[in-house]
Amino acid sequence: MPLPTIEWEGDVEGRIRLVDQTLLPTELKFVYCEDIKSIWHAIKTLMVRGAPAIGIAAAMGVVLGIKDIRAKDADTFLKELKQVTSYLSTARPTAVNLFWGIARMERVARENKNKSVREIKDALLHEAIRIQNEDKVICRQIGENGAKLIKDGNGILTHCNAGGLATADYGTALAVLFKAKEQGKHIKVYADETRPLLQGARLTAWELVHAGIDVTLICDSMAAHVMKQGKVQCVIVGADRIAANGDTANKIGTYGVSILAKEHGIPFYVAAPVSTFDLSIKSGNDIPIEERSPEEITNGFGRKTAPEGVKVFNPAFDVTPAKNITAIITEKGVITKPSAENIQRLLGTTIS
Numbered sequence: 001m002p003l004p005t006i007e008w009e010g011d012v013e014g015r016i017r018l019v020d021q022t023l024l025p026t027e028l029k030f031v032y033c034e035d036i037k038s039i040w041h042a043i044k045t046l047m048v049r050g051a052p053a054i055g056i057a058a059a060m061g062v063v064l065g066i067k068d069i070r071a072k073d074a075d076t077f078l079k080e081l082k083q084v085t086s087y088l089s090t091a092r093p094t095a096v097n098l099f100w101g102i103a104r105m106e107r108v109a110r111e112n113k114n115k116s117v118r119e120i121k122d123a124l125l126h127e128a129i130r131i132q133n134e135d136k137v138i139c140r141q142i143g144e145n146g147a148k149l150i151k152d153g154n155g156i157l158t159h160c161n162a163g164g165l166a167t168a169d170y171g172t173a174l175a176v177l178f179k180a181k182e183q184g185k186h187i188k189v190y191a192d193e194t195r196p197l198l199q200g201a202r203l204t205a206w207e208l209v210h211a212g213i214d215v216t217l218i219c220d221s222m223a224a225h226v227m228k229q230g231k232v233q234c235v236i237v238g239a240d241r242i243a244a245n246g247d248t249a250n251k252i253g254t255y256g257v258s259i260l261a262k263e264h265g266i267p268f269y270v271a272a273p274v275s276t277f278d279l280s281i282k283s284g285n286d287i288p289i290e291e292r293s294p295e296e297i298t299n300g301f302g303r304k305t306a307p308e309g310v311k312v313f314n315p316a317f318d319v320t321p322a323k324n325i326t327a328i329i330t331e332k333g334v335i336t337k338p339s340a341e342n343i344q345r346l347l348g349t350t351i352s
């Protein structure tokens, strides 16, 4: 049974329960967020992370935030709701799902503005839970669509974690692997450890070991060698924001892997829900790239690994150009050789 990454407990006065992913793989611990500051902190510090999971966390964070709104009328409530959503929007900049989740909540509030404040709050809670439950279905559809690209005996390289822990429970890139295994395909996965926060080593390897999938952990710098040895027949990664032309922001290092894949004639797949597309952004040049603290590199997991005062550059994401992407796997279908035209053809012009 897939592990629930994040769930709501109770009614509108309830709380969020989530897996604290910073403790994995050594400790599986559920923690509770009962106010908006604690969910903001959980997103910021990657206790909960991964674009779809961040979207769910933001939506549930809105429900935490409105607990403190005492407005009796809908107009005042909507004004105070804006303060809640503006605050949540500052947690992390790159994964568009955070802003997509918030926008869905704001839309529901507007649609219910002629009701009582209590009814609006109930509608917002239902929407947050709907977003979580939709993600469970969407990820399984991504798995179904992507597994068609996987052949029995394939070696597959992945980067970072786009597994159940990055979503409600089933993953995007890893959903394809889970589905391929369910179909009886024998696959061998090579998981990049993914410096500096090691989501590949700590999370992807953990998920795949528990799923009984053959996984080999490698350092990021080994990907080229493994490809040159003919061990990899395809690469599959997640995404945090996909521009209208198919340029894709994902964990730092993904762009380099796409170049290596191209050099070795290996298909490079991105798996992502439609909600990760940002059609308001024409190309990857416009995707905001989060920069994180130097300590993630100089004090990785509690050990000093760099001289005092050394300059550090720590972008958490990079952008893979559409020309390096063989196909984008979504719940609506597979977009081969992604471009503004075929993305619009599959998605239409708006993303709900």
Ligand SMILES: CSC[C@H]1O[C@H](OP(=O)(O)O)[C@H](O)[C@@H]1O
Binding pocket: 046, 049, 050, 051, 052, 159, 160, 161, 162, 163, 166, 167, 171, 172, 173, 199, 237, 238, 239, 240, 249, 250, 251, 252, 316
């Ligand atoms: C299914 S989205 C997963 C995506 O999010 C990760 O970033 P972070 O761990 O910083 O939230 C990484 O880019 C994954 O590919």
